Amino acid sequence: MNDLANPVDDAARLARFEARVAREDKVEPNDWMPDAYRRTLIRQISQHGHSEIVGMLPEGNWLTRAPTLRRKEILLAKVQDEAGHGLYLYAAAETLGIAREELVEQLLTGAAKYSSIFNYPTLTWADVGAIGWLVDGAAIINQIPLCRCSYGPYARAMIRICKEESFHQRQGFEIMLTLCRGAPEQQAMAQDALDRWWWPSLMMFGPHDSDSPHTDNSTRWKIKRVSNDELRQRFIDATVPQSRYLGLTIPDPALAFDEADGHWRPGEIDWAEFRRVVAGDGPCNRERLADRRQAHDDGAWVREAALAYAQKRGKPSPHPDPPSQAGEGVRRERDPSPNLSQATPPTIAQKRPLPRKRGRVGVGVDA
Amino acid sequence: MTEPMIPLWEVFVRAKAGLAHRHVGSVHAADAEMALQAARDVYTRRGEGVSLWVVPSAAITASDPRDESALFEPATAKPYRHPTFYTVPEEIGDM
Numbered sequence: 001m002n003d004l005a006n007p008v009d010d011a012a013r014l015a016r017f018e019a020r021v022a023r024e025d026k027v028e029p030n031d032w033m034p035d036a037y038r039r040t041l042i043r044q045i046s047q048h049g050h051s052e053i054v055g056m057l058p059e060g061n062w063l064t065r066a067p068t069l070r071r072k073e074i075l076l077a078k079v080q081d082e083a084g085h086g087l088y089l090y091a092a093a094e095t096l097g098i099a100r101e102e103l104v105e106q107l108l109t110g111a112a113k114y115s116s117i118f119n120y121p122t123l124t125w126a127d128v129g130a131i132g133w134l135v136d137g138a139a140i141i142n143q144i145p146l147c148r149c150s151y152g153p154y155a156r157a158m159i160r161i162c163k164e165e166s167f168h169q170r171q172g173f174e175i176m177l178t179l180c181r182g183a184p185e186q187q188a189m190a191q192d193a194l195d196r197w198w199w200p201s202l203m204m205f206g207p208h209d210s211d212s213p214h215t216d217n218s219t220r221w222k223i224k225r226v227s228n229d230e231l232r233q234r235f236i237d238a239t240v241p242q243s244r245y246l247g248l249t250i251p252d253p254a255l256a257f258d259e260a261d262g263h264w265r266p267g268e269i270d271w272a273e274f275r276r277v278v279a280g281d282g283p284c285n286r287e288r289l290a291d292r293r294q295a296h297d298d299g300a301w302v303r304e305a306a307l308a309y310a311q312k313r314g315k316p317s318p319h320p321d322p323p324s325q326a327g328e329g330v331r332r333e334r335d336p337s338p339n340l341s342q343a344t345p346p347t348i349a350q351k352r353p354l355p356r357k358r359g360r361v362g363v364g365v366d367a
Numbered sequence: 368m369t370e371p372m373i374p375l376w377e378v379f380v381r382a383k384a385g386l387a388h389r390h391v392g393s394v395h396a397a398d399a400e401m402a403l404q405a406a407r408d409v410y411t412r413r414g415e416g417v418s419l420w421v422v423p424s425a426a427i428t429a430s431d432p433r434d435e436s437a438l439f440e441p442a443t444a445k446p447y448r449h450p451t452f453y454t455v456p457e458e459i460g461d462m
Contacts (some may be wrong), residue, residue, distance in 0.1 A: 028432070030431065043433035084408070088409075091392055091393040091394075094375070164413070278433065300370070306396075306398070307397045307414075309398070353457070
């Protein structure tokens with residue numbers, strides 16, 4: 001947009017931006033940022049948010065089937081957390097100038113992706129344990145470096161999520177431990193869950209660094225701080241000893257401990273399966289999207305009624321039909337991302353420009 | 368998009384009596400009452416607060432980052448506003 005109007009200005013702004021990111025200053029919603037930075041963040045944060053929302057479905061399957069009241073309470077709290085995490089992330093994405101409604105639409109039309117791990121089914125109760133232990137465990141390893149992401153609202157959301165996520169992993173491990181200390185049938189159920197969730201969990205970290213399309217810019221702009229392969233290795237090193245404690249076998253005959261560097265080296269991941277599930281042909285892709293669409297449609301009358309009630313009471317919402325603004329207080333006013341369809345609100349700066357360099361007096365005068 | 372948009376609210380939580388309300392995030396809701404309900408569910412699941420404010424996001428006026436130096440640099444040029452700017456003779460003791 002404006003960026004194209006004056007290439008010299010643009011280059012200077014980009015240089016200032018990159019210098020700022022390089023010295024670990026955080027970028028906040030109203031700050032100038034390159035369009036590619038904005039687009040990358042919108043894509044990544046919204047995918048992350050969608051993953052939290054869709055991630056409720058596999059576990060929701062077991063809410064009414066949890067084996068005890070204690071487990072049911074815990075699972076309810078966990079699923080509610082996932083909803084909360086989705087909402088923190090959507091709010092962070094909205095600070096970049098995309099509307100909540102657009103985000104939801106992108107998910108429901110399939111235009112946006114979510115983590116492929118949630119396209120696998122939860123066949124037994126042990127799967128709930130495996131998801132907490134492995135999937136949430138992998139998510140934590142992925143998310144810890146994101147707490148230091150250069151974009152302030154994303155980093156703040158991640159800090160909050162990481163604090164809350166730790167219980168998710170522990171409750172999952174506890175389920176696995178209980179099963180592994182139980183009857184042979186329960187142990188077999190735990191092993192079966194590990195067999196099915198291990199490889200998809202490794203795939204959660206994404207393609208090998210050599211095949212990762214988004215890594216270069218993301219690394220330079222400090223969105224991504226640790227590479228896919230490095231994160232995956234951390235997960236494997238943390239998880240293999242835990243599986244041994246449980247008395248379970250990692251379903252990878254090639255898995256071997258490298259004495260030289262102290263890492264567990266896995267066999268090759270089936271990337272054809274990864275690509276197949278990303279492309280939409282996992283076991284549950286259609287079911288997950290159909291369930292989300294159904295939930296959205298079922299809620300339409302509630303949204304409609306709530307807005308109608310607010311208007312009828314004469315305390316209309318602040319904006320009966322507001323532009324796609326804010327999140328975290330206040331929305332940026334200029335340089336709207338070119339691919340955003342919503343009208344932008346009038347800018348505060350346009351309304352009342354402040355004089356520059358005013359009142360700069362007294363530097364060292366009296367010293 | 369056919370559905371009307373649901374307004375955005377900013378959420379402030381008072382962690383405990385004696386502390387100020389602090390901004391924690393945003394929620395979408397049709398009205399203030401629903402915004403409070405949503406804020407309670409989204410931001411206080413672990414005993415984070417004893418009081419909530421929700422404020423329509425559209426009601427907030429923010430300073431422009433481009434004005435950062437004009438607005439805030441003068442303050443850094445006034446070290447005499449800080450007590451450490453002044454030297455108090457040792458004989459005086461605490462002041």
